[in-house]
Amino acid sequence: MDYPKISQLLADDMQAVNTLILQKLHSEVVLVNQLGKYIISSGGKRIRPMLALLVAKACNYQGDKHINIAAIIEFIHTATLLHDDVVDESSLRRGQDTAHQIWGNQAAVLVGDFLYSRAFEMMVDIESMRVMAILATTTNTIAEGEVLQLLNCHDADTTEQRYMDVIHSKTAKLFEAASQLGAVLSNYPANKEAQLAKYGMHLGTAFQLIDDVMDYQATSEEMGKNVGDDLAEGKPTLPLIVALRRSQGSAAQQIRTAIEEGGLENLDNILDAIQSTGALEYTINIAKNEAELAITQLNCLEESPYKTALESLAWLCIERTH
Numbered sequence: 404m405d406y407p408k409i410s411q412l413l414a415d416d417m418q419a420v421n422t423l424i425l426q427k428l429h430s431e432v433v434l435v436n437q438l439g440k441y442i443i444s445s446g447g448k449r450i451r452p453m454l455a456l457l458v459a460k461a462c463n464y465q466g467d468k469h470i471n472i473a474a475i476i477e478f479i480h481t482a483t484l485l486h487d488d489v490v491d492e493s494s495l496r497r498g499q500d501t502a503h504q505i506w507g508n509q510a511a512v513l514v515g516d517f518l519y520s521r522a523f524e525m526m527v528d529i530e531s532m533r534v535m536a537i538l539a540t541t542t543n544t545i546a547e548g549e550v551l552q553l554l555n556c557h558d559a560d561t562t563e564q565r566y567m568d569v570i571h572s573k574t575a576k577l578f579e580a581a582s583q584l585g586a587v588l589s590n591y592p593a594n595k596e597a598q599l600a601k602y603g604m605h606l607g608t609a610f611q612l613i614d615d616v617m618d619y620q621a622t623s624e625e626m627g628k629n630v631g632d633d634l635a636e637g638k639p640t641l642p643l644i645v646a647l648r649r650s651q652g653s654a655a656q657q658i659r660t661a662i663e664e665g666g667l668e669n670l671d672n673i674l675d676a677i678q679s680t681g682a683l684e685y686t687i688n689i690a691k692n693e694a695e696l697a698i699t700q701l702n703c704l705e706e707s708p709y710k711t712a713l714e715s716l717a718w719l720c721i722e723r724t725h
Contacts, residue, residue: 404708404715406448409457412712416456416470417449423474427521438514439481450610450716451581452477457716458585458599461709468529468588475538476581478522483545483577485515533587541580548572557637559647559662566641570611571604578607595703602713605697610720612690615640616683619674634673637665641689645682646673687721694721 410417428439452473459469489508519542526535551569555561582603586596618633619642633640639647639662647658654676657669677683694717704710 404712406719409453409712409715409719412708413453413456413460416460416473417453419467419470420449420452420456420473420477423470424477427474427478427525430517434510435514435517438510439518449477450720451480451577454578454581454603454606454713454716455585457709457713458582458603459588460585461704461707461713462586462589462591462599463705464585464589466588469585471525471529472534472581472584472588475522475525476577476584478518478525479538479542479545480577482515482518482522483549485511485518487549531587534584537580537583537587541576544572544576548574548576552638555639557663557665558639559659561639561644561662563641563644566639566644567608570608574611574614575604575607578610579603582606598700598703602697602700605693605700606717606720609690609693609697609717612641612686612693613721613723615642616686616690618642619677620683634661634670635665635667637662641686642677642682643673645685646677646680649680649682650676690721694718 404412425440428436430436430439455473455476456469459472489511522538526538529535548569548571551565552573555565555569579600580603583596583600586599591599615633618640632638634643643658643662647655647662650658654672657672658676661667661669661673697717698714701710701713704713
């Protein structure tokens with residue numbers, strides 16, 4: 404099942420999610436409206452809200468609160484993007500200028516705060532302490548992941564484990580929450596709910612690892628951001644960590660210097676080292692393993708088009724080019 408078919412499967416629900424997002428974005432403050440709508444409507448496949456919808460449907464949920472959960476997940480994700488781009492000083496996101504490039508850092512950070520706080524308002528409307536607890540823990544873990552990433556920045560001695568800890572917190576945690584909440588709404592048995600949470604965690608890990616590969620593989624048009632951004636920021640992602648571990652002499656020194664000082668002065672040589680050491684293949688293989696682990700967690704679900712879509716989503720995360 405490809406993305407268009409998955410989208411078609413969820414067409415009515417995603418329409419309801421988009422309507423709710425636009426409704427909840429509304430503010431009496433004009434700048435909040437402008438910046439919020441720019442970010443929300445700037446593309447993206449909405450994988451995280453889709454996850455919440457698919458799991459709820461796969462668990463045979465009959466209510467409508469999965470729409471609210473999906474919108475909340477997208478608000479939290481969008482808030483993290485706004486803050487991320489300011490911290491990383493990124494100029495492109497999904498092929499467009501980042502919000503802080505247009506409106507400035509202060510506006511981007513403050514509108515990110517608005518999206519977070521609006522998400523928590525929406526959580527209250529669901530009237531479930533369990534939902535509140537999961538999302539509160541999730542946002543806290545994401546923030547910890549951002550700080551961990553900051554600590555790893557410009558540190559050429561960052562280990563593979565430390566890097567995996569970052570992506571489990573920073574990226575995979577929201578995928579995990581989206582999947583788990585679909586099961587929570589459905590009052591699914593605790594052991595099966597735990598499996599679906601693991602599905603999301605493994606899926607999110609695979610998704611981020613492929614993102615890291617594409618930073619050294621895709622064109623900026625495919626990627627929707629500047630190629631080499633991670634390197635320019637001195638951010639040691641897994642391909643770079645592996646390339647450094649497997650390199651010697653001047654190649655190793657150039658990678659180390661690039662991480663410690665940032666910049667793209669030796670980009671071509673570093674790309675050669677990443678290719679020749681097999682660092683991309685290594686990262687892709689770990690991502691594939693994560694996708695397989697995700698799929699094994701779905702044995703708790705009965706067969707349905709929604710379960711098939713969840714299986715397909717794991718492989719689509721690996722095969723994507725943007």
